[in-house]
Amino acid sequence: MIWRQLTKRFLLIPSKCHYSISLYFTQTSKLPTMCKDEVIVVTGGSGFLGQHIVHLLQTQENSIKEIRIFDVKPYKKFLDHDDVKPVREIIGDICDPYEMKNALRGADAVIHIAGLVSFSTFPQFDEMNRINISGTKNVVTTCIEENVQRLIFCSTVDVVIGFDDIVNGTEETTTTPSKFLFPGYPESKHKAEQLVIRSNGTYLTNGQKLHTISLRPNVMYGEGDPFMITAALKSAKETFGWVIRVGDGSALFQKTYAGNVAWAFLKANEALRLNPDSVGGHFFFIPDETPIQNIFDSLHPYLTPAFSVFISFSAFLLFVALRDCPHEDT
Template sequence: MARNGDVVLITGGSGFLGQHLVKHLQENDDDVKEIRIVDLKPYRNNLKHAETKPIKSIVADICDTDAVGEAFDNVDVVFHCAAYINFQFPPNINELERVNVNGTKNVINLCIKHNVPRLIYTSSASVTLTSYLGLAPFAVIVNLTESKTKQVTSDNDILIPGYSVTKHRAEKIVLGANGTNLANGTGELLTTSIRPTVLYGEEDPYFFPTLAKFTKKTGGIIPKVLGAGGKHQMTYVGNVAWAHIRAKQTLKNSSKNIAGLPVFVTDDTPIEDTSRFCQRMSRRTDAFNIRPTSWSIPSLIGYWLAILLELIISTLNPIFGTKLNFQPRALAAYAGSLLQYSRLRAELHMDYEPIYNEERSLDDSVKWYSAWYKSYFNKDKQSKKAE
């Protein structure tokens, strides 16, 4: 442990990505002397990694300046991972705006007030999902760098409303704050934004668990309701955490490379539609069996059905409070999109390379997913028996 190393603060450090980021700071970053975590949940070492550096866990809301302010004292770098991740329909706009946008403004203001020189924001590649040719209900992104993706000028440009819109708005604020003078007048705030694709891996509470709960009701089948489906790039969470470490070092030693810029982060996970990816994971375990249907509903029909479903829910919601756990048109847009991002900026300017190859990423993930699957559905069976 470096005696004169960095004091690091992670917002959302108890969460999915945060857990892996803490692991890398503990095991693979000799330039850290203390780790602080701000989260709504107390931090627990769920990944069971070695702990050689002190960790301080602060249970608080990032929107509560009084509760989190002290955590920023004498901090050298902030990883802002905390976010409200929710894709329900109708979107919970107020909470998305409160946490993702206003919470981010709060983090920036605290960095300036407490003279924190570096801020790394966890964004999402979904902020670039815009309509192909401005007409199609899906996106086509093929080997594009950050500057080549379509520049978003309006919230309506983004195909996934709510979450992705507020993440884009927050990202603009973070990158716009780059170069802001710190309160003591002796330096500037340097910022960058990491844009990973959809994450998978240990401690995942979103991607696989959501699909698993759905397919448990369908006998393991994922209906292909939008044609043959698009192609999607997914990234192992451990590699994304490592990219954050590389961003930290780059802002410290070669800040001009990424300061004020977004950075796509991917790895060597094959690009395929989500249902096929889940099927490939299933073949590595006997814990679950997930597979797509051999048939499919044409994408245009599927998209119009999504519009119809949204109209029905929008009519019922004011009267009965009816909601869906997913956004029909957003799901249709993602499922039908072709998404392949170039990580050239990360490689050239952050010296980033995935440290987990495809086999290791899938093996570690499947091992955790299998244990989660057995544990979750065994508990579900036991609770039903108790009733």
């Protein structure tokens, strides 16, 4: 388990690295006991981050009456834990009002992870807008109708990534760029995040208030990772075992272990429960102590290096465009 590299309890402190919030977690850290057993809904609970959150709800949360996993795909557990707390699996679409009402009825908090990530040369713009924006709007609306008091939203660090370097950025100093580095996904997540943040303080049907928070994870790695390591290995297979290094290696980025990101969501739920007026309506970056590296150096533990071939970024984009260009089989 990669958790062993982090020896402190969870803290919110100024980061010396890239962003303003650092998270420290030990596997023995336990959340304080809730005043009552609660029902927690995890949208996208069958996916990469979702399963890490479910894992911690099972092993670290003290007072849970039921964990509800809401996803379009079945829940096939890939992390090692016993289901000591009741799990209710619901197959459904976050864009469907009826299915969301069924999932959220009687819930105390929603951890909203479900979303579509598309970084290909031809992103699925319409589907990302449907799932990431309209789906999130439906989640917010259903929280209000079903009197769910807490909503923790999974945003992304990509909502602040443009064409300028970010060094020692914080929530206060890092703004949304006029043009995102990648098309489609960041914009859809930014619009969804704004929906969540602006809904903080909205009155529920029963007269209580909805309290919301948004977390912005970095690129994640860990058990079940379908993105970073998997994509690198797939790319190497498509290029006959070669991984093409783009640039001279001076560009650095910060990745985060998925288990630590999951822990941040549990802590965010706790913070909304204990201090809703202090943290509600805010967003937070989620790094940890994983070393800041060039992305290709970070892949070395998973690949057998031969020698490196450096190409310019523009040449790389041309290669990707030609590779992903629609074609007919002959």
